[in-house]
Amino acid sequence: MNGPLLFLPLIPLVPFVGFLLNGLLGRRLPKAVVSTIALVAPLISFLIVLHAVFLVSTGSVALPVIEHGAPTWISVGTLHADFGSVLDPLSLVMLLVVTGVGFLIHVYSVGYMHEEEGYWRYFAYLNLFLFFMTVLVQAGNALLMFVGWEGVGLASYLLIGFWFQKTSAADAGKKAFIVNRIGDFGFLIGLFLLLANFGTLTLNEIVAKLAANPTMTGGVLTAIALCLLVGAIGKSAQLPLYVWLPDAMEGPTPVSALIHAATMVTAGVYMIARTHFIFDRSPFALSVVAIVGAATALFAATIGLVQTDIKRVLAYSTVSQLGYMFLGCGVAAYSAAIFHLMTHAFFKALLFLAAGSVIHALGGEQDMRKMGGLRTKIPVTYWTMTIAVFAISGFPPLAAFFSKDAILYAAFTSGSLGKILWFVGLVTAALTAFYMFRLWYLTFWGESREDAAHPHESPWSMRGPLVILAVLSVCGGWIGAGRFGAFLAPAVGSRTAEAAGSQVEIFLTVLAVVVALLGWLIADRMYRQRPESPAQLAAAMPTGYKLLANKYYVDEIYGFTIVKPLLVISRYLLGWVVDVGILGGLAWLLAGIASLGGAILQRWQSGNLRSYAAWLALGAAVLLYFVLAPHVFEAAGLHLGMAGH
Amino acid sequence: MNSLHMVQHEVPLGWYLLLSAVLFCLGIVGFLIKRNLITVFMSIELMLNAVNLSFVTFAHQWHQVRGQIFVFFVMMVAAAEAAVGLAIIIAVFRARATLAVDRIDLMKL
Amino acid sequence: MHLILFIVFAALCLTGAVNLLLQKHPINSALSLIVVMTSLAVLYLLLGAEFLAAAQVIVYAGAIMVLFTFVVMLLNASREERTLGSRIARVVGFPAVAAIMALIATTILRIQCFGNAAIEDHITSTTELSAVLFTRLLLPFEVTSVLILVAILGSVALAGKSDEERTGPE
Numbered sequence: 001m002n003g004p005l006l007f008l009p010l011i012p013l014v015p016f017v018g019f020l021l022n023g024l025l026g027r028r029l030p031k032a033v034v035s036t037i038a039l040v041a042p043l044i045s046f047l048i049v050l051h052a053v054f055l056v057s058t059g060s061v062a063l064p065v066i067e068h069g070a071p072t073w074i075s076v077g078t079l080h081a082d083f084g085s086v087l088d089p090l091s092l093v094m095l096l097v098v099t100g101v102g103f104l105i106h107v108y109s110v111g112y113m114h115e116e117e118g119y120w121r122y123f124a125y126l127n128l129f130l131f132f133m134t135v136l137v138q139a140g141n142a143l144l145m146f147v148g149w150e151g152v153g154l155a156s157y158l159l160i161g162f163w164f165q166k167t168s169a170a171d172a173g174k175k176a177f178i179v180n181r182i183g184d185f186g187f188l189i190g191l192f193l194l195l196a197n198f199g200t201l202t203l204n205e206i207v208a209k210l211a212a213n214p215t216m217t218g219g220v221l222t223a224i225a226l227c228l229l230v231g232a233i234g235k236s237a238q239l240p241l242y243v244w245l246p247d248a249m250e251g252p253t254p255v256s257a258l259i260h261a262a263t264m265v266t267a268g269v270y271m272i273a274r275t276h277f278i279f280d281r282s283p284f285a286l287s288v289v290a291i292v293g294a295a296t297a298l299f300a301a302t303i304g305l306v307q308t309d310i311k312r313v314l315a316y317s318t319v320s321q322l323g324y325m326f327l328g329c330g331v332a333a334y335s336a337a338i339f340h341l342m343t344h345a346f347f348k349a350l351l352f353l354a355a356g357s358v359i360h361a362l363g364g365e366q367d368m369r370k371m372g373g374l375r376t377k378i379p380v381t382y383w384t385m386t387i388a389v390f391a392i393s394g395f396p397p398l399a400a401f402f403s404k405d406a407i408l409y410a411a412f413t414s415g416s417l418g419k420i421l422w423f424v425g426l427v428t429a430a431l432t433a434f435y436m437f438r439l440w441y442l443t444f445w446g447e448s449r450e451d452a453a454h455p456h457e458s459p460w461s462m463r464g465p466l467v468i469l470a471v472l473s474v475c476g477g478w479i480g481a482g483r484f485g486a487f488l489a490p491a492v493g494s495r496t497a498e499a500a501g502s503q504v505e506i507f508l509t510v511l512a513v514v515v516a517l518l519g520w521l522i523a524d525r526m527y528r529q530r531p532e533s534p535a536q537l538a539a540a541m542p543t544g545y546k547l548l549a550n551k552y553y554v555d556e557i558y559g560f561t562i563v564k565p566l567l568v569i570s571r572y573l574l575g576w577v578v579d580v581g582i583l584g585g586l587a588w589l590l591a592g593i594a595s596l597g598g599a600i601l602q603r604w605q606s607g608n609l610r611s612y613a614a615w616l617a618l619g620a621a622v623l624l625y626f627v628l629a630p631h632v633f634e635a636a637g638l639h640l641g642m643a644g645h
Numbered sequence: 646m647n648s649l650h651m652v653q654h655e656v657p658l659g660w661y662l663l664l665s666a667v668l669f670c671l672g673i674v675g676f677l678i679k680r681n682l683i684t685v686f687m688s689i690e691l692m693l694n695a696v697n698l699s700f701v702t703f704a705h706q707w708h709q710v711r712g713q714i715f716v717f718f719v720m721m722v723a724a725a726e727a728a729v730g731l732a733i734i735i736a737v738f739r740a741r742a743t744l745a746v747d748r749i750d751l752m753k754l
Numbered sequence: 755m756h757l758i759l760f761i762v763f764a765a766l767c768l769t770g771a772v773n774l775l776l777q778k779h780p781i782n783s784a785l786s787l788i789v790v791m792t793s794l795a796v797l798y799l800l801l802g803a804e805f806l807a808a809a810q811v812i813v814y815a816g817a818i819m820v821l822f823t824f825v826v827m828l829l830n831a832s833r834e835e836r837t838l839g840s841r842i843a844r845v846v847g848f849p850a851v852a853a854i855m856a857l858i859a860t861t862i863l864r865i866q867c868f869g870n871a872a873i874e875d876h877i878t879s880t881t882e883l884s885a886v887l888f889t890r891l892l893l894p895f896e897v898t899s900v901l902i903l904v905a906i907l908g909s910v911a912l913a914g915k916s917d918e919e920r921t922g923p924e
Contacts, residue, residue, distance in 0.1 A: 660760070660764075663859065670851050670854060680819075681834050692789065710883055714883065716806055723907075724818055725816070728909045731821055732912035733912055747840065
């Protein structure tokens with residue numbers, strides 16, 4: 001390895017060591033030691049990433065850097081997998097986001113989870129998550145990526161169900177894991193197809209093989225792309241596998257911020273960007289991606305309009321924004337999607353952490369109908385959350401303005417389907433602004449609807465990350481979509497129709513801002529000026545309101561069509577017939593045979609001397625027969641001796 | 646067997662062996678049907694004697710003294726065995742107060 | 755002459771053996787066994803084994819059977835009682851015995867070249883016997899005496915009175 005050392009393997013390994021230390025010893029260590037271990041690990045990873053960024057920016061290291069892990073992991077037939085890692089622009093961006101935001105959330109958790117019994121367990125799981133996420137992002141081999149993929153699912157399950165004594169939390173963890181599994185099944189099929197058609201799972205080799213075959217489009221590649229898409233849908237909570245994400249809010253708020261906003265759910269987007277060379281060859285798959293993304297964005301935004309739990313609103317908002325990222329990928333604007341991923345990480349994490357601060361201030365209250373008037377009582381939280389709300393609505397010059405517009409412009413310039421999807425995205429932007437401001441007004445403005453609690457501001461360990469994320473939300477987009485796209489181009493390719501600063505683009509941008517303003521104004525009117533109007537509107541459209549409030553009854557439909565039949569089959573068919581009947585019967589049969597055999601043989605040991613003698617005599621007769629028979633049945637006159645006469 | 650003279654003075658050795666076999670089988674039969682422990686033991690002695698006879702017969706056939714020496718040792722061992730066996734019978738009688746073979750079945754499973 | 759002697763004493767043997775089986779009282783069986791042993795001694799003499807004939811009478815008939823008779827007296831054995839019986843003994847045992855008899859008889863009858871025995875045949879003298887016994891087989895001979903010692907100790911240990919019985923009820 002030439003050039004300066006990058007310590008790439010340490011990036012996942014240090015959090016893993018943190019997990020081991022806290023997991024095995026944390027129960028007996030004092031909280032200060034646990035926090036130190038848990039904070040030092042992601043900090044070290046972040047510093048290594050910064051070091052790499054520094055080296056790259058000064059030109060000492062040229063990207064991409066491909067390291068092959070020393071021990072070969074699997075070597076069977078044509079399948080060779082190792083622990084190699086890849087550092088290219090895409091993984092560098094992802095690593096920055098994961099370790100940076102991850103570290104901030106670790107710091108926040110120190111304050112938020114301070115009173116918890118399972119403090120050590122929480123941080124162990126959090127470090128474990130960081131380990132798997134960095135493995136996923138750095139993997140140069142699709143199989144290793146899958147390991148990270150599954151691992152983050154596991155960490156998510158553990159953390160959602162952190163308060164496992166609460167039935168709803170345990171159920172939510174299971175739901176997340178199972179729904180993810182469905183997606184993972186698609187991912188696996190995709191991997192199998194990749195291996196069958198390319199003979200390797202190392203991404204660079206697949207790129208090379210595809211490059212050597214420029215006429216290969218559609219067909220098998222579409223199948224592979226669609227299978228991988230299923231995996232991404234499961235992990236990134238798109239239609240129809242989004243149902244686990246709102247329930248995942250049962251976990252602690254920092255977990256929601258890290259895993260279900262900033263990092264894990266973006267793994268699907270990352271995966272599509274990473275395997276873009278397959279999607280690029282299949283226009284059909286790309287269209288599917290775009291349609292799924294746009295539909296999800298709209299669908300989730302409509303549900304978010306009427307939710308009353310502050311975290312649920314943010315959850316549906318996450319689903320909706322992920323839809324935007326999928327839309328971006330679907331129109332082959334991968335860099336725009338990753339750009340939005342980055343900015344979204346900043347403001348969504350900020351939103352969740354601020355919501356956590358609000359919940360902490362109110363002593364655990366999460367229902368927005370019981371909040372209000374907090375803006376004077378928790379100022380830091382108020383101001384940072386305000387920045388985040390403006391950011392997500394897409395107001396310039398805050399972060400999401402740049403990234404969202406990049407995606408919308410790319411969609412508009414992608415043919416007739418693109419224009420329809422652009423319109424859907426525009427409507428969703430309006431809805432986004434509306435429900436975010438609704439949240440803002442309900443939480444911070446008006447009279448306080450909850451008098452019992454005395455709201456107090458959070459400790460500095462919680463306020464610090466809020467401030468840092470707020471700063472990032474403001475200036476995170478200033479790099480500009482164009483320069484970002486140029487930076488990522490070696491990894492994800494570039495779209496040819498990028499005409500920055502053209503008239504169409506300026507027009508679309510202004511339109512998007514106008515639409516966001518519209519959303520704000522309506523929210524202002526409904527929730528600040530005339531607080532009784534939401535109830536009137538709901539009464540005027542009762543069925544529509546009920547449909548939205550019950551999330552379109554999707555969970556109930558799934559429960560009826562899928563879960564219930566499975567339970568019936570498991571309980572009766574597999575439980576009674578197979579388990580008790582066949583397997584139990586088989587065991588009973590074997591035991592019965594042994595027992596019967598024993599009972600029969602036991603009669604032989606009668607203790608009776610004479611019967612023993614009789615069996616002895618029989619044995620002697622048999623032996624005698626075998627000894628004498630050869631001699632007896634030969635011709636008579638055997639010479640047994642010549643002595644005698 | 647050519648002449649009466651010869652007939653009177655010679656016995657085929659096979660007859661001795663047949664006698665030995667018959668005595669042996671009578672011994673086994675005695676072991677199987679007798680109900681008194683001491684009588685069973687006596688049948689065993691009968692079997693040993695039958696075998697001794699066949700050894701002596703073969704010693705005569707081969708003109709070797711080995712057969713007779715073997716009989717000598719068999720006798721010694723039979724004496725020792727009879728002594729110990731009868732002591733055991735006495736001990737069993739003390740424990741079970743019966744000499745009936747069928748009543749001494751403590752070894753049954 | 756040899757033939758007549760053989761027939762007489764063989765018949766005595768068989769009669770004694772059968773009587774042993776038929777008698778109900780163990781003392782009668784013991785006496786029949788003595789008859790068998792003495793006739794066997796004569797048969798040994800006919801086969802030229804004079805020392806063994808003497809040993810047979812002295813050891814077997816004179817010591818072992820006396821021991822049997824003493825035990826019968828000691829234990830006050832009486833007529834055999836009808837007990838449960840063993841069906842297996844009859845069903846499995848008798849055919850087995852018949853098979854053994856048939857096998858041995860067939861073997862003996864098939865093999866013709868045993869030769870004959872006559873009165874003029876060589877008589878094994880005690881000198882011959884002891885010449886082998888005290889030179890080549892000296893060790894087994896001495897070991898036999900140890901064996902007999904062990905047997906004595908064993909029977910004393912097994913049949914002797916236990917401590918409680920010796921001291922008796924106080």
